[in-house]
Amino acid sequence: MDSHRGYHYLAYCSVGIHRNLGLCYYCHGFCVCDYSVDSLEKRKMNLTNYDEIRALLARHGFRFSKSMGQNFLTASWVPEQIADSAMLDDKTAVLEIGPGIGCLTEQLSKRAAKVISIELDKTLMPVLAESLTGCENTEVIFGDAMKLDISKIVAEDFKGYKPVVCANLPYNVTSPILTKLIGCGCFDAITVMIQREVARRICAGAGDSDYSAFGIFVQWYMNAEILFDVPPSCFVPQPKVTSSVIRLTRRSEPSAEVSDEKLMFSLIRAAFNMRRKTLVNAVSSNLPEIDKETFASVLEKCGFDARVRGEALSVSDFALITDELVKK
Numbered sequence: 001m002d003s004h005r006g007y008h009y010l011a012y013c014s015v016g017i018h019r020n021l022g023l024c025y026y027c028h029g030f031c032v033c034d035y036s037v038d039s040l041e042k043r044k045m046n047l048t049n050y051d052e053i054r055a056l057l058a059r060h061g062f063r064f065s066k067s068m069g070q071n072f073l074t075a076s077w078v079p080e081q082i083a084d085s086a087m088l089d090d091k092t093a094v095l096e097i098g099p100g101i102g103c104l105t106e107q108l109s110k111r112a113a114k115v116i117s118i119e120l121d122k123t124l125m126p127v128l129a130e131s132l133t134g135c136e137n138t139e140v141i142f143g144d145a146m147k148l149d150i151s152k153i154v155a156e157d158f159k160g161y162k163p164v165v166c167a168n169l170p171y172n173v174t175s176p177i178l179t180k181l182i183g184c185g186c187f188d189a190i191t192v193m194i195q196r197e198v199a200r201r202i203c204a205g206a207g208d209s210d211y212s213a214f215g216i217f218v219q220w221y222m223n224a225e226i227l228f229d230v231p232p233s234c235f236v237p238q239p240k241v242t243s244s245v246i247r248l249t250r251r252s253e254p255s256a257e258v259s260d261e262k263l264m265f266s267l268i269r270a271a272f273n274m275r276r277k278t279l280v281n282a283v284s285s286n287l288p289e290i291d292k293e294t295f296a297s298v299l300e301k302c303g304f305d306a307r308v309r310g311e312a313l314s315v316s317d318f319a320l321i322t323d324e325l326v327k328k
Contacts, residue, residue, distance in 0.1 A: 047103035047131055048076040050236060056101060060126045064237060068121055069172040072100050075234035078193075079168075082245055083107035085227050086166040086191040093161035095154070095187070097145045097177060098170045100124070102131040109135040113161055116153065118145045120170075145177060154186040165190040171239070174198050175214055182221050182248070190222070190248040199226050199244035206314040213272040216315055217265065220255055222248035258319035259326050267325075268318055271310020279310045290325070298324045 045052050053072055064070045073079055082104060088094065088111035099105045099117040101124070108115045115138040119128070122142050132138055139157075141148070154163045165187050169177055174194045181190055197210075203224045204210035218224055230243040258264050270286035271279050280299065284292040296306050302320050304313075313321075 044134065045131060046076070047101055047106060048074050048079065050074050053101065053236065056127060056131060059130075060123075062123055062127055065121060067172075069170045070100065070121070071235040071237060071239050073103050073168070073234055074236050075230075076103075078230050078234050079104040079107045081228065082166065082168070082191065082193060083111055085245060085247060086111075086164060086189070088112040088164070088166070091162055093158040093163050095150070095158075095163065095165050095167075097165070097167045099128065099140065100168065102128050102135075104166070104168055105132060105138060105140075106135060108166055109138045113137065114158070115139070116141060116157055118143060118148060120144055146173065146180065150180065151184045151186055154184075163187055165192065167191075168193045171195050171198075171241075178202075178218065178248075179214075182218065188250045191227075191245065192248075193230060193243050193245045196229060196242040196244040199246045202246060202248075206317070207312055211311050213265075213268050216268050216318070218248065220315060222250055224248050256316040256319040259323050263326065264318050264322040267322060268310065271313070271318075275309065275311050277309070278307050279304075279313070280306055282310060294328055295325065298328065 045056065047053070047056075053074065086094070086108070088108065090113045092112045093114040094108045094112045094116070096105055096108060096115060096117040099119050102117075105115060105117050105128075109132075115135070117138065117140045119140055119142055125140075125142060128140050132140070141153075163186055165181055169192045171194065174192075175198070178190070178192070181187060200210040201212040202215045202218050203226055204212065204215050215224075225247055227245045227247055230245065232238040232240065232242060235243075254261075266287060267279075267283060270283045273286055274282040277285070280292060280296050283290055283295055298321060299306055299308065302317075302324050304317070304321070310318075
């Protein structure tokens with residue numbers, strides 16, 4: 001155990017002296033109990049087996065936290081397929097957020113050169129110390145991913161590797177975490193499991209019922225595709241919703257050219273804050289500094305009906321409207 005940029009972490013590649021001495025993770029001394037390093041390595045756990053999960057959590061007195069959105073996988077094909085979808089190799093370093101008990105972490109460790117997992121719940125510290133025994137290319141940082149400097153972690157720990165993200169994201173913070181991961185510009189590929197409803201919003205196009213401001217933001221920077229669904233029966237406890245695994249790959253350039261990106265996203269947010277209103281009325285209500293008549297004339301000049309709603313417009317349409325508005 002050590003500290004890393006102000007947070008506790010487990011560095012499995014640095015427990016060599018414990019490994020050589022056969023020390024126990026629990027009594028921190030010589031022992032021959034079932035939890036010594038040597039014993040743990042000999043009986044590798046199945047981290048998706050329900051009975052083994054229950055026993056592992058019971059040994060450490062762990063209780064699920066609803067506020068953290070904790071659901072652990074009980075179907076081995078899921079973490080295997082997620083890790084395969086991330087297209088990892090020995091030149092790749094992976095950032096994982098929310099490892100849980102480490103079933104996906106274990107699969108990532110087998111495929112990538114290095115894995116750094118960020119876990120908010122410090123009560124999982126002894127659980128992960130046991131479950132990830134033998135994953136010597138893996139580190140777990142205990143801290144809040146929203147507060148950590150992701151760019152700094154990548155710069156310091158992923159030197160010489162291609163950085164990617166692969167994770168089963170906590171559902172209650174999916175949008176802010178994805179916004180941060182995309183915005184930092186460090187990752188060309190992000191493969192994550194999220195709620196199917198959110199996945200559809202991210203991948204939807206103009207005119208779709210799932211089309212959203214967040215989806216436009218993601219698609220501005222990334223190509224997005226849904227890879228496969230995961231039913232609630234694959235988790236413990238079972239969530240009330242189906243999950244989807246999506247892959248985001250960074251565009252070489254934004255999906256359209258625009259003179260004022262900040263203004264464009266302000267128009268998009270205004271449009272979807274009141275998506276059932278016309279774009280003119282939505283912008284007038286949310287951005288009072290933009291004159292209503294002026295904006296209506298901008299739409300007309302761009303070839304759009306004054307009654308058009310924002311949900312009917314593509315990213316390129318919003319870029320066109322923004323450029324014309326800048327000229328006024």
